[in-house]
Amino acid sequence: MDTILQVSSLGFEYQTRQTTVEVIRDLSMTVCRGEFISVVGPSGCGKSTLLDLICGLQKPVSGSVCFEGKAVEGTSTKIGYMLQKDHLFEWRSIERNVMLGPEINRKKRNTQKQAEDFLNKYDLSAFSHSKPSQLSGGMRQRAALIRTMMMHPKLLLLDEPFSALDYQTRLTVCNDIWTILKETEKTAILVTHDLAEAISTGDRVLILSKRPTRIEKEIPFDPEFQRLSPIERRKDPRFNQYFQILWEVFSHDSYQ
Amino acid sequence: MTRTSDRQIHSTQILRQKQFIRNENRKIRLLYLLRVFLFLFFLALWEFTASRGILNPFIFSSPSRVCETIGQWHSQNVLAVHIGSTMQETVISFLIVTVLGIASAIFLWRFPFIYRVLEPYFILFNSLPKSALAPLLIVWLGNQPRTIILVAVSLAIFSSILTLYNAFLQIDPDKIKLIRSLNGTRIHIVQKVLLPACIPVFISNMKVNIGLCLVGVIIGEFLAAREGLGYLIIYGSQVFKMDWVVAAILILCVIAIFLYAIITLTEKLYTGYYLKNK
Numbered sequence: 001m002d003t004i005l006q007v008s009s010l011g012f013e014y015q016t017r018q019t020t021v022e023v024i025r026d027l028s029m030t031v032c033r034g035e036f037i038s039v040v041g042p043s044g045c046g047k048s049t050l051l052d053l054i055c056g057l058q059k060p061v062s063g064s065v066c067f068e069g070k071a072v073e074g075t076s077t078k079i080g081y082m083l084q085k086d087h088l089f090e091w092r093s094i095e096r097n098v099m100l101g102p103e104i105n106r107k108k109r110n111t112q113k114q115a116e117d118f119l120n121k122y123d124l125s126a127f128s129h130s131k132p133s134q135l136s137g138g139m140r141q142r143a144a145l146i147r148t149m150m151m152h153p154k155l156l157l158l159d160e161p162f163s164a165l166d167y168q169t170r171l172t173v174c175n176d177i178w179t180i181l182k183e184t185e186k187t188a189i190l191v192t193h194d195l196a197e198a199i200s201t202g203d204r205v206l207i208l209s210k211r212p213t214r215i216e217k218e219i220p221f222d223p224e225f226q227r228l229s230p231i232e233r234r235k236d237p238r239f240n241q242y243f244q245i246l247w248e249v250f251s252h253d254s255y256q
Numbered sequence: 257m258t259r260t261s262d263r264q265i266h267s268t269q270i271l272r273q274k275q276f277i278r279n280e281n282r283k284i285r286l287l288y289l290l291r292v293f294l295f296l297f298f299l300a301l302w303e304f305t306a307s308r309g310i311l312n313p314f315i316f317s318s319p320s321r322v323c324e325t326i327g328q329w330h331s332q333n334v335l336a337v338h339i340g341s342t343m344q345e346t347v348i349s350f351l352i353v354t355v356l357g358i359a360s361a362i363f364l365w366r367f368p369f370i371y372r373v374l375e376p377y378f379i380l381f382n383s384l385p386k387s388a389l390a391p392l393l394i395v396w397l398g399n400q401p402r403t404i405i406l407v408a409v410s411l412a413i414f415s416s417i418l419t420l421y422n423a424f425l426q427i428d429p430d431k432i433k434l435i436r437s438l439n440g441t442r443i444h445i446v447q448k449v450l451l452p453a454c455i456p457v458f459i460s461n462m463k464v465n466i467g468l469c470l471v472g473v474i475i476g477e478f479l480a481a482r483e484g485l486g487y488l489i490i491y492g493s494q495v496f497k498m499d500w501v502v503a504a505i506l507i508l509c510v511i512a513i514f515l516y517a518i519i520t521l522t523e524k525l526y527t528g529y530y531l532k533n534k
Contacts, residue, residue: 057436081437083430091452100448104440151438 004068004155004187005031005054011062012049013212023049025212026063031155031187036178038190038198040246041208047191050213051157054189055079067155077105080153082161086144088132094143095119095128101151111150118146122180137165138173145177149184156181158190162197174201175230195250199242200230207249217249317502325503334483339507342473342484345401346515349408350469353416354462356409361420362446371421382414387475394480403480408472412465419464423457424450459523466515474508485511 012024023046031037041047052058054065056072056079065072067079088097095115102111119125122142127135135143141161148156161177162170178201181188192198198205203226209216225238233239299319305311306318313321329335364371390407397403427449435445477486485504492500 055437057433075437075439077439079437081434083434083437085428085430087428087431087434089431089449089452091455100435101438104435104438104444104448 002033003030004033004035005029005189006066007054007063008066009063010050010053010060010065012046012053012058013061022212024053024060025214027214028063029206029215031189033154033187034185036181036188036190036201036203037206038192038202038204039206039208040192040195040198041213042210042250043193045208045211046213047193047208048159050208051081051159051189051191054155055081055157057081077101077151078154080148080151080156082144082148082156082158084160085164086132086140088140088143088147090132093129093131094124094135097132097143098146098150100147105151115146115150118149122146122176136169138169138176141165141173142176145180149180154187156186156188158188160192161190163192163194170197171231171234178230195243195246196234196239197230199239199246200233205242205246207246209254216254219245315498317499321499322503322506325499326507329503338483338485338488338504339511341401341481342470342477342486342508343511345404345408345473345476345484346466346469346511349405349412349472350462350466350515352405352409353412353465353469354458357413357416357420357461357465358458360417361424362450364417364421365424365450366442378414378418381410382418386411386472390475390479399480399482401481404473404476404484407476408469411472411475412468415468416461416465419461420454420457423454427453455526459519459526462519462522463516466519467512470508470512470515 007027007029010024010027011022013020013022015021027050029037039047039050049058053060054067054072056065056074056076067076072079088094089100092100098115098119099108099111102108102115116125116128119128122145124135124139124143124146127139127143132140132143144161158177162174165173174197190198190201199221202221204218204220206215207217207219208214219242221242222238225233225236225242228236302311302316303319306313306316306321311318326335329338364374386407389410393403393406393410397406431449431453432445435448440448473484474486474489477484478490481487485508488504489501492498492504
């Protein structure tokens with residue numbers, strides 16, 4: 001498998017009058033095409049910053065991010081970003097929310113049909129003229145995914161995209177979105193603080209340390225386990241074993 | 257068995273619902289009735305006390321004298337002139353405040369450092385009673401409509417800019433991050449997020465501004481006009497024609513309500529468009 005993303009000895013910090021806050025120190029990781037990576041870390045450890053750096057919203061202080069062999073400089077439509085909340089605009093219909101990306105990048109003409117196809121495929125066609133507030137949390141998150149997919153990104157960054165949902169919905173939406181991403185063979189990096197969510201989605205899990213963040217440990221999953229959907233994984237006996245391993249790491253002194 | 261009882265429950269529910277709507281409608285009718293009654297009662301009391309000499313009609317005027325005065329103005333063809341010039345100055349200053357307010361707020365949002373530089377001056381000019389500036393403006397700019405418009409604009413513009421700027425700052429930074437992650441520029445942020453998200457603020461700000469502009473125009477006309485309702489009030493009080501003053505104030509009440517109603521209508525049209533369309 002070929003490498004799609006290469007992060008090499010990344011460092012990021014910012015200054016305040018009192019001190020310099022070192023957010024990320026010497027972080028390296030490699031992601032292959034088609035992989036689904038989950039990244040867990042304690043809250044406030046700089047997970048979102050890592051994603052911001054990967055998609056070019058912020059510039060690293062040291063080190064580099066290479067996407068498809070080229071250094072990332074500024075944003076590109078090849079990398080899609082899903083934020084914690086869906087941020088659907090209340091003043092737009094679902095259809096026009098989904099069209100936001102093409103609208104900004106002036107590719108409206110041929111994409112209208114595509115938007116309809118996406119909405120059909122993900123069971124939202126009945127709501128294409130509805131306002132976001134008329135949709136359930138799960139449907140809203142699917143609409144947000146379509147908005148990202150409209151730009152045909154090669155890599156998707158998911159920043160705790162299910163954290164705003166209630167527990168039941170979170171399980172099903174997580175399953176839905178995982179299935180969609182696997183079907184369309186997208187590469188994805190999912191950042192979360194929920195260990196169970198990380199185990200149920202990733203092909204492997206990267207565990208981040210406290211600030212300054214680096215990769216504390218990497219846990220690869222059994223290939224057979226990888227093929228299971230998130231809901232199937234939660235029923236699998238290996239799920240608890242992996243959970244124990246992750247729990248061990250997080251119980252370690254360095255996280256207290 | 258459950259079926260029939262369900263249906264029975266349902267039919268009594270419909271009855272209760274109808275009863276509820278009837279009560280609500282009755283309440284609304286009473287509301288309007290009382291409003292109109294209050295107005296008519298006030299007029300009648302005024303007319304009665306004035307005609308019996310309890311109130312001195314020379315000082316307090318009376319509804320019939322007001323009607324007479326307005327009739328006179330109308331027959332002398334000056335009524336439309338006075339109303340027209342006040343309205344025109346109010347609408348022009350309102351449009352200037354609206355456009356300039358939004359444009360400046362966007363500019364300051366784009367260059368927050370400039371906002372920080374100017375902040376104390378905004379606060380100064382916002383809290384300064386602008387009527388104090390009016391005499392100065394008249395000396396500088398002369399006795400003409402553009403002075404009056406400037407007085408009105410200066411009254412509303414500073415609070416308008418501050419309100420809009422703060423509304424822009426309230427927008428969730430993640431919404432801006434979303435636009436940027438979709439490869440959008442600053443223009444896209446303004447066009448797709450800032451402006452549409454703040455339309456309710458624009459409208460509430462317009463409601464405040466139309467009132468402030470009317471105040472500004474009247475202050476301006478007190479000092480620098482040969483026509484307009486403010487001129488009628490100040491002239492009337494100087495020559496002790498209280499009928500003039502009261503008539504002009506009553507016309508002002510109607511204008512204020514009318515202008516406010518136009519903005520409310522715009523708001524309704526927008527909300528209607530927004531609910532129905534896309």
